[in-house]
Amino acid sequence: MKKESLTERDLKHIWHPCSQMKDYEDFPMMHIASAEGPYLYTTDGKQLIDAISSWWCKSLGHRHPRIVASVKEQMDKYEHVIMANTCCEPLVELSEKLANLAPSLDRVFYSDNGSTAVEVAIKMSLQYNAQTGNSHKTSFLALKNGYHGETILTLAAGDCELYSSPYAPLMPKIPNIEIPYVTGEDDANWNLIPAKSWQAIETQLNEYKEHLSGIIFEPILQGAGGMKVYSPDLLKRLRKWSYENKVHLIADEIMTGFGRTGKMLACDHAGITPDFVCLSKGLTGGYTPMAVTLTSTEIYNAFYDDYATGKAFMHSNTYCGHALGVAAALAALKIYEDENIIANVAAKSCELRKRMEDIATETNALTNIRNIGYMVAADLINPDTGAKFASKERTGYKCYQKAVELGALLRPLGDTVYFLPPLNTPDSVLDNLANIAKDAIIAVTRQA
Ligand SMILES: Cc1ncc(COP(=O)(O)O)c(C=O)c1O
Structure with missing residues (x-):
């Protein structure tokens, strides 16, 4: 008999939070093997940046020694x-x-x-x-x-x-x-x-x-x-x-x-x-x-x-x-x-904002950038018309899917894309995150 995959076993029993379970039919959950600092690692060896601090709680990243x-x-x-x-x-x-x-x-x-x-x-x-x-x-x-x-x-x-x-x-x-x-x-x-x-x-x-x-x-x-x-x-x-x-x-x-x-x-x-x-x-x-x-x-x-x-x-x-x-x-x-965490956040807040501003310039698909501390957010718009997307298009959700494929866990709120990373995330990781978000937004909004 064929051995059931982890996804199949999961879907037989687990009712995931804040999810339409039917969505997992065509985009399965990630299989987490471990996590370290700003990263999650999946069982198939993929590295994902935890851009939302696992529902905003991992202020110091994963597995701080x-x-x-x-x-x-x-x-x-x-x-x-x-x-x-x-x-x-x-x-x-x-x-x-x-x-x-x-x-x-x-x-x-x-x-x-x-x-x-x-x-x-x-x-x-x-x-x-x-x-x-x-x-x-x-x-x-x-x-x-x-x-x-x-x-x-x-x-x-x-x-x-x-x-x-x-x-x-x-x-x-x-x-x-x-x-x-x-x-x-x-x-x-x-x-x-x-x-x-x-x-x-x-x-x-x-x-x-x-x-x-x-x-x-x-x-x-x-x-x-x-x-x-x-x-x-x-x-x-x-x-x-x-x-x-x-x-x-x-x-x-x-x-x-x-x-x-x-x-x-x-x-x-x-x-x-x-x-x-x-x-x-x-x-x-x-x-x-x-x-x-x-x-x-x-x-x-x-x-x-x-x-x-x-x-x-x-x-x-x-x-x-x-x-x-x-x-x-x-x-x-x-x-x-x-580790002077809070002083660092205050000092680096503008740099986090700048990354979102650069993505907006390069994609033409973001508006209403706002930020405070280690949070920056913006709303997705159609790069050709400047109009909001209809919510039934689920543009934010598509960006989530694309970003996961490219190596980051973003979880937009509707069509609001945001970064809320651990407060001690290194600059190089934030640079990678910005690149991934930009590529995901381009791939999704240019198709729309
Ligand atoms: C501002 C705020 N209040 C309350 C809660 C609820 O916290 P919990 O999920 O631990 O019940 C959250 C969770 O995201 C939150 O962001």
């Missing part, structure tokens, strides 16, 4: 124990470091994925208000084009119908606010959003303020909603308005945190401290599932009382505070320090 060593060392002691009623030296050390990321956010709540970290913040905000005499504050606002995860509540907070529309009947209403975008730090509106835009936003905020518990947002860079960049001035204004109206700010830094935008936290561009910061992905360098929600002692204190008052925050996830994640996170934070 110091993270690997730290995880192995912890594995020899123990892998995981229940976090309720226990602690250990590494967990306390990590919490001390995380408590210093944002001034006054010195309380650290652990969970095991980004969506949950956002849900935790929403739940804490709601419960805080209920326990401090503000039980009428039960609603939330978010930003247009936001993305906050895949649970029902975080889909409701997000604004990506592609992922949420089938579940609309179960989703609570979380209205979103339209905001102005910029192309990056050199944009004329980077430092100041147009007065008219703020007036429109403030009008909407005022409309909801009476029952508003919190505003949820990805600071500076919105990811899954299309890699859109906005001004830190908006965050400053939101902070001022929310202080005045006693509304919480919930910063979802799951993708932006740990240096992606050229600062440790994207909120640092605005010099603001939100009431909650949600972190995951780069927290462990992308080595294990782990997330945290940071908040202030003032909020924590509203939950602190005799057990019988029922004020405790009773959320729990089996794997919160996972010891291997803690070991990875401690090593990752040390690497950030020792």
